[in-house]
Amino acid sequence: MSVAVRPRSRVSALPRLLRPAGEPTSLSAHVAHYGGLPRLRGEAEALIADVEASGLRGRGGAGFPTHLKLRAVRAGRSPIVVANGVEGEPPSHKDKLLMRTNPHLVLDGAVAAAAAVGARQIVIAVGRNAASARDSLAGAIAERARAGSREQFELVTIPDRFVAGEETALVHWLNGGPAKPAFVPPRPYEKGVRGRPTLVQNVETLANIALIARHGPGWFRELGSDDEPGSMLVTLGGAVGRPGITELESGSSLRDALERCDGFDESPQALLIGGYFGTWVPAARALDAPLSDAGLRPFGAALGARSLAVLPQQRCGVAETARIADYLARESAGQCGPCVFGLRAIADALTAIATCDSGAAAALKRVRRVAQQVTGRGACAHPNGATRLVESALAVFADEVGHHLSGYCSARSSESVLPVPHGPVEWR
Secondary structure, three states: OOOOOOOOOOOOOOOOOOOOOOOOOHOOOOOHHOOOOOOOOOOOOHHHHHHHHHEEOOOOOOOOOHHHHHHHHHOOOOOOOEEEEEEOOOOOOOOHHHHHHHHHHHHHHHHHHHHHHHOEEEEEEEEEEOOHHHHHHOOOOHHHHHHHOOOOOOEEEEEEOOOOOOOOHHHHHOOOOOOOOOOOOOOOOOOHHHHHEEEEHHHHOOOOOOOOHHHHHHHHOOOEEEEEEEEEEEEEEEEEEOOOEEEEEEOOOHHHHHHOOOOOOOEEEEEEOHHOOOOEEEEHHHOOOOOOOOHHHHOOOOOOOOOOEEEEEOEEEEHHHHHHHHHHOOOOOOOOOOHHHHHHHHHHHHHHOOOOOOOOHHHHHHHHHHHHHHHOOOOOOHHHHHHHHHHHHHHHHHHHHHHOOOOOOOOOOOOOOOOOOOOOOOOO
């Protein structure tokens, strides 16, 4: 099955999602470039079938098949669609850029998803630290209203917390509670915002739904592999010539991605793939690996938040990881012992190692022990993600850990490469 009406506007292979940086794309410019969104009334099943045939997976981190979420929410009564633009990962900025420069494509995707699941209400959730993206979306919504659109959008601002964009945390906040996650039934697709079945979908995923509704699954699959088709937005940072966001074909090599940002600014030591719940990998081994979950699996890594950061040779990976671990401990939702006490113990022990403390050897044993104790025992996935990062660091920077145990650091600079926010925790 396919959507009955599908205008075939001419859209280049890449970029599909990104528009020229600067002012947000106007509604007229958006329609001129992409064509109008097809009329989807009565075509819900056909659209979901197209999304399934496209192989689209979520672009927010988990990579869950999009059509399964659509079908699960459609099975309920009076559903709601939540466009998730809450980008809590400090090194990731792809969603902010997409919302700021191409807001109408995000809104089109939310409208198409609403048609697919039978929803009349659409909530657009944006983090407090994304003021320009929020303003761009607000302007786009107002522009549509002036053009006579009857679409019902509610634009809301979410606290800047690492875990606030997790779907259950987002639903809790929209229902008047703190932006804290939980992994207990019912799930949002069963009972979410205002007690109704809720589709929580990342904004990049929604933008792809808008394109699939226009051009179909075959067009979407012209890029990428059979298992991981399409394109994706990636944030590139650290020791690169030109940090920023680029759009890549799924399966492009890490080397290709880095060439998009003018290569390395300094000789690379390691790469952090997937954000702060991601994995450190040695640069020499991973540069030619495909940028896909399948291609990264041999390295114990995954796309995750789709951020890629380069650590140069003269920086200390142990100190860098200790800073991130401290941040993740501070970002605990405070809902369970493994997160509250376990992550703090890991962060403090890593700091002792990073500073070449006299008790570094004992601290290393403590990190390994506590990491094993907290993995899989948290109220949410926060402890799992944090320990994944730490354990990869201990493996990749094993030689440097040994130097620290001997009382010295081989790095020539103590300056941090990766961003670590500071400030009080606000959950409301």
